[in-house]
Amino acid sequence: MSKDKVYGYGISIITIILLLLYTWFLPIQKYFPDVVEAFNPLGTTPTDAMLWPVYLATLMIGFIIAWIGITMATTPPPEPIDLDDLNLEDEDFDEEDKD
Numbered sequence: 001m002s003k004d005k006v007y008g009y010g011i012s013i014i015t016i017i018l019l020l021l022y023t024w025f026l027p028i029q030k031y032f033p034d035v036v037e038a039f040n041p042l043g044t045t046p047t048d049a050m051l052w053p054v055y056l057a058t059l060m061i062g063f064i065i066a067w068i069g070i071t072m073a074t075t076p077p078p079e080p081i082d083l084d085d086l087n088l089e090d091e092d093f094d095e096e097d098k099d
Contacts, residue, residue, distance in 0.1 A: 022053060 018053075022049060
């Protein structure tokens with residue numbers, strides 16, 4: 001299996017697990033507090049469950065913007081295209097292609 005597929009599956013699995021945990025900690029706590037206390041050794045509150053994903057999403061967006069900026073700053077500009085080397089002449093095109 002290629003490296004890209006492994007990364008893709010890994011990201012998908014981690015995302016699904018995080019969504020399930022987020023779903024567990026946020027609405028379940030309101031309706032079944034006794035069950036949550038039994039399975040919540042960290043003592044996560046609904047506010048914590050909402051704030052951490054927002055904080056992490058903000059960090060990810062900032063990281064992506066910084067990455068784009070660094071890429072733009074370090075990538076050399078493309079070579080200019082010399083139109084004389086392309087040898088484009090009118091006889092290369094048929095009348096049918098223009099319609």
